[in-house]
Amino acid sequence: MNKKTTKLEAKELNAYYGDFHALKNINIAMEEKNVTAFIGPSGCGKSTFLRTFNRMNDYIDGFRTEGDILLDGRDIYAKDVRVDELRKEVGMVFQKPNPFPKSIFENVVYGLRIQGIKKKAVLEEAAEKSLRRSALWEEVKDKMDKSALALSGGQQQRLCIARALAISPSVLLMDEPASALDPLSTAKIEELIYELKNEYTIVIVTHNMQQAGRVSDHTAFFYMGELVEFSKTKTMFTSPQDNRTQNYITGRFG
Amino acid sequence: MRVSEKIIEGLLWLSAVITILITIGIIWVLLSESIAFFSEVSIVRFLTEKEWTPLFADKKFGIMPLVAGTLLTTFIAIAVALPLGLTIAIYLNEYAHARFKQVIKPMLEVLATIPTVVYGFFALTVVTPFLQGFIPGLAGFNALSAGIVMGIMIIPMISSLSEDAISAVPRSLREAAYGMGSTRLQTAFGVMVPAASSGIVVSVILGISRAVGETMIVAIAAGQQPRLTLNPLVPIETITTYIVQVSLGDVPHGSLEYRTIFAAGITLFIFTFALNNISFWIKKKYQEKYD
Numbered sequence: 001m002n003k004k005t006t007k008l009e010a011k012e013l014n015a016y017y018g019d020f021h022a023l024k025n026i027n028i029a030m031e032e033k034n035v036t037a038f039i040g041p042s043g044c045g046k047s048t049f050l051r052t053f054n055r056m057n058d059y060i061d062g063f064r065t066e067g068d069i070l071l072d073g074r075d076i077y078a079k080d081v082r083v084d085e086l087r088k089e090v091g092m093v094f095q096k097p098n099p100f101p102k103s104i105f106e107n108v109v110y111g112l113r114i115q116g117i118k119k120k121a122v123l124e125e126a127a128e129k130s131l132r133r134s135a136l137w138e139e140v141k142d143k144m145d146k147s148a149l150a151l152s153g154g155q156q157q158r159l160c161i162a163r164a165l166a167i168s169p170s171v172l173l174m175d176e177p178a179s180a181l182d183p184l185s186t187a188k189i190e191e192l193i194y195e196l197k198n199e200y201t202i203v204i205v206t207h208n209m210q211q212a213g214r215v216s217d218h219t220a221f222f223y224m225g226e227l228v229e230f231s232k233t234k235t236m237f238t239s240p241q242d243n244r245t246q247n248y249i250t251g252r253f254g
Numbered sequence: 255m256r257v258s259e260k261i262i263e264g265l266l267w268l269s270a271v272i273t274i275l276i277t278i279g280i281i282w283v284l285l286s287e288s289i290a291f292f293s294e295v296s297i298v299r300f301l302t303e304k305e306w307t308p309l310f311a312d313k314k315f316g317i318m319p320l321v322a323g324t325l326l327t328t329f330i331a332i333a334v335a336l337p338l339g340l341t342i343a344i345y346l347n348e349y350a351h352a353r354f355k356q357v358i359k360p361m362l363e364v365l366a367t368i369p370t371v372v373y374g375f376f377a378l379t380v381v382t383p384f385l386q387g388f389i390p391g392l393a394g395f396n397a398l399s400a401g402i403v404m405g406i407m408i409i410p411m412i413s414s415l416s417e418d419a420i421s422a423v424p425r426s427l428r429e430a431a432y433g434m435g436s437t438r439l440q441t442a443f444g445v446m447v448p449a450a451s452s453g454i455v456v457s458v459i460l461g462i463s464r465a466v467g468e469t470m471i472v473a474i475a476a477g478q479q480p481r482l483t484l485n486p487l488v489p490i491e492t493i494t495t496y497i498v499q500v501s502l503g504d505v506p507h508g509s510l511e512y513r514t515i516f517a518a519g520i521t522l523f524i525f526t527f528a529l530n531n532i533s534f535w536i537k538k539k540y541q542e543k544y545d
């Protein structure tokens with residue numbers, strides 16, 4: 001067995017929206033090439049926490065953090081970190097599929113284009129590779145020039161995953177990626193996550209206990225801005241240590 | 255209760271009908287006087303003669319010099335207003351803090367409330383002398399100053415409509431762009447502006463429509479000399495300024511000279527009508543792009 005390396009880490013992290021204390025003293029370390037699920041009742045801070053890993057909260061007026069977020073041991077809130085560079089390393093998939101109003105092809109290669117890559121052959125190869133990875137290639141290979149908005153919700157979400165994969169991040173953040181999708185599309189996304197974890201470190205927010213159970217290696221349970229419990233998914237679902245966790249996963253609140 | 259509602263309903267109906275009647279009346283006057291004009295001067299002459307001198311002894315009825323003057327000042331105005339207005343819109347949307355935005359937006363709106371006669375004198379007494387400092391051939395009356403100042407006047411129209419269009423782009427698209435590692439500039443020009451393009455185009459068309467119809471600035475600063483040219487440095491005349499010139503002069507009612515203003519007017523009407531319809535059509539066509 002090889003030694004596990006820590007990919008993402010939060011140390012004594014506090015986050016505030018103005019006066020509102022949204023994340024309270026969070027310590028967590030997530031392993032490389034692992035799927036970590038964030039669960040917890042609505043409003044407990046899952047999305048807020050997830051978005052600190054690619055600094056997506058930077059644009060919210062009054063939002064601030066204390067403590068450290070480390071990616072490969074490097075503080076991502078340090079002065080010399082460029083957020084655009086950070087986000088090429090830490091990709092994100094959102095709750096609602098958000099393809100650009102461009103063609104399927106242009107969506108997938110967007111990240112490469114903004115890095116200045118123009119060669120058609122390079123772009124086409126990358127597009128095919130990412131679309132195959134996100135299990136969408138067979139469905140769209142004949143209509144790469146069609147608008148991405150004409151795809152179904154499930155296809156759009158896989159397109160967004162392909163778009164994120166195209167710039168080869170090492171971390172993939174997913175905020176309820178399947179909550180707006182039908183069961184079949186959801187199953188496809190879950191399958192995909194299962195495959196992707198061979199190469200990526202994945203953090204997924206979900207409200208669906210079964211989904212957390214199916215796709216994740218570790219689970220973190222949040223409650224009112226606190227990280228209550230963090231352990232192997234199996235352990236958490238079979239023998240939760242904290243009462244609040246137990247209540248939540250047995251469906252007594254939330 | 256029922257009665258008062260009936261009365262209110264009646265009043266609303268009446269005001270709608272009055273509006274329509276007035277519009278029809280205006281078009282009727284415009285049409286009938288123009289028809290009278292075109293029975294004396296053929297449309298071919300109107301469109302192909304290269305001079306417009308209806309008030310002189312040697313009468314020429316070519317509308318093209320006025321059209322050229324109108325297009326020239328409009329083009330200059332848009333060339334000023336579009337880049338500046340769009341830059342302001344992008345800045346307010348992507349860069350400015352919320353508080354700064356709250357201050358700057360009303361200040362921009364002030365630009366739109368300045369009377370055009372003030373703009374006109376600004377063009378004539380400030381901008382022209384200033385430009386003459388480094389453009390030697392610039393006449394005292396010219397299309398350039400009038401166009402530039404007209405552009406300044408139109409900036410708030412373009413910036414505020416474009417700003418609305420950009421901020422109507424779903425937040426999720428902006429997040430998608432940032433999430434992919436786009437810089438602010440890449441987000442603005444690669445995603446937000448294209449996604450808001452229909453609204454931006456509409457703002458430009460309304461700006462053009464405003465510029466085509468603008469009268470006072472051109473009347474004061476551009477010289478009132480019909481001339482078939484695209485040279486911005488010399489005096490010109492636009493359709494609107496010609497109409498003002500004749501309306502204020504002592505041309506006898508019912509004469510051919512008098513009717514020229516209706517021919518010019520209907521030309522102007524066709525321009526602005528077409529522009530408004532194009533903008534309406536664009537708005538409609540692209541409205542359903544996002545659910």
Ligand SMILES: Nc1ncnc2c1ncn2[C@@H]1O[C@H](COP(=O)(O)OP(=O)(O)OP(=O)(O)O)[C@@H](O)[C@H]1O
Nearest residue numbers: 017020022040041042043044045046047048049060
């Ligand atoms: N932009 C904001 N400004 C102020 N408060 C916010 C903002 N976004 C979130 N919050 C607050 O922070 C807390 C955590 O929100 P967050 O979105 O992280 O919850 P969540 O766990 O993702 O919930 P859900 O499961 O409903 O998505 C909530 O109480 C919320 O009201």
Ligand SMILES: [Mg+2]
Nearest residue numbers: 046047048175
């Ligand atoms: Mg959330």
